[in-house]
Amino acid sequence: MNFKPFFPAGALALCLATTAALADETVIGYIKTVQGDAMVVATGHSVKAVPGTPVKATDVLKTGKASSLGITLSDNTLLSIGPDTEFVVDEYLFNPSQDELKLGASLGKGSLNYVSGMIAKLKPSAVSVRTPTGTIGVRGTHFVALVVPD
Amino acid sequence: MAWKHIIPTVTMRSWLLASVLLLSLTGCAKNYVVLLPDENGALGKVMVTSSQGQVLLDQKNQGAFIGGSRSDTFTLSEEKLQATFGAALAASPKKPVSYLLYFETGQAVLTEASQSEIPKIKEDISQRPGVDVAVIGHTDTKGTASANYALGLSRAKQVLALIRDAGVSTERLSVESHGEKNLLVATPDDTDEPRNRRVEVIVR
Numbered sequence: 001m002n003f004k005p006f007f008p009a010g011a012l013a014l015c016l017a018t019t020a021a022l023a024d025e026t027v028i029g030y031i032k033t034v035q036g037d038a039m040v041v042a043t044g045h046s047v048k049a050v051p052g053t054p055v056k057a058t059d060v061l062k063t064g065k066a067s068s069l070g071i072t073l074s075d076n077t078l079l080s081i082g083p084d085t086e087f088v089v090d091e092y093l094f095n096p097s098q099d100e101l102k103l104g105a106s107l108g109k110g111s112l113n114y115v116s117g118m119i120a121k122l123k124p125s126a127v128s129v130r131t132p133t134g135t136i137g138v139r140g141t142h143f144v145a146l147v148v149p150d
Numbered sequence: 151m152a153w154k155h156i157i158p159t160v161t162m163r164s165w166l167l168a169s170v171l172l173l174s175l176t177g178c179a180k181n182y183v184v185l186l187p188d189e190n191g192a193l194g195k196v197m198v199t200s201s202q203g204q205v206l207l208d209q210k211n212q213g214a215f216i217g218g219s220r221s222d223t224f225t226l227s228e229e230k231l232q233a234t235f236g237a238a239l240a241a242s243p244k245k246p247v248s249y250l251l252y253f254e255t256g257q258a259v260l261t262e263a264s265q266s267e268i269p270k271i272k273e274d275i276s277q278r279p280g281v282d283v284a285v286i287g288h289t290d291t292k293g294t295a296s297a298n299y300a301l302g303l304s305r306a307k308q309v310l311a312l313i314r315d316a317g318v319s320t321e322r323l324s325v326e327s328h329g330e331k332n333l334l335v336a337t338p339d340d341t342d343e344p345r346n347r348r349v350e351v352i353v354r
Contacts (some may be wrong), residue, residue: 033209052280070242072246072354134201142187
């Protein structure tokens with residue numbers, strides 16, 4: 001695929017560097033809604049997002065102009081992004097019986113709509129969304145965030 | 151530049167002007183977060199942490215810049231919310247639904263009432279694009295833990311057989327048993343409890 005990010009990938013990579021070691025092959029959710037051009041970019045390859053596309057931790061979700069995408073995670077968290085957005089769930093643990101709960105994501109640029117799931121309900125401190133200028137901590141429910149690229 | 155594709159309208163010009171003014175007032179801060187009510191109108195909280203410190207949001211449509219010199223908060227109008235986040239909001243997936251199906255004692259046989267729930271579940275599954283389904287079997291505490299693990303699994307498989315022609319792709323179907331380890335109603339060991347003899351079907 002010839003899908004070149006015009007957003008400086010280095011900046012995003014920097015945000016993720018601390019947690020990339022946790023990447024594994026577990027599917028954390030599935031794409032549910034797609035408008036226009038949306039991609040799921042994994043190390044070395046990318047696929048066009050369609051409803052049903054599996055998403056793993058560290059996969060980068062990207063949308064083009066006039067495009068959007070929505071994903072439901074296995075803890076019932078709903079995440080959706082608007083146009084020209086780069087978003088990644090870089091840490092995800094959902095194992096309530098072992099008290100292993102973590103949802104760490106990064107919004108590199110663009111718009112995000114977040115509706116909380118079980119992880120935020122069981123352990124609010126385990127949820128955070130990083131942006132290039134600061135971190136959003138979630139104490140339940142619903143927010144939107146915008147990151148404007150430099 | 152992206153702007154050349156946009157035919158400026160009066161509204162857009164004033165929005166641009168407002169944005170420029172806002173930016174000039176806020177230094178370099180342009181990233182922001184806005185707290186919204188959930189579907190039942192309840193509000194959570196959001197804490198924004200940056201090198202400039204922390205800001206707590208706990209009011210409807212209350213927003214804060216992330217980083218930058220401004221530490222006060224603002225209220226985002228519904229109009230601006232739609233203008234900026236309309237696409238992301240519209241892309242939000244349908245909320246997952248959990249169904250509970252109940253079983254006769256000691257068996258993988260659905261109660262009559264639960265059997266009649268199956269068409270509703272299949273209908274829901276068939277209407278969700280990219281649907282994924284988790285089927286989780288549970289038992290009461292009657293009998294041994296290992297027998298109950300097996301019973302939970304056979305209950306889950308029983309339900310799976312009833313819903314699998316609704317149109318879920320196999321790789322998006324998961325089946326598991328929690329045996330007697332995840333009681334809906336807390337009971338002592340070796341207790342017959344109909345509400346614990348259940349299969350949970352989560353349709354996402």
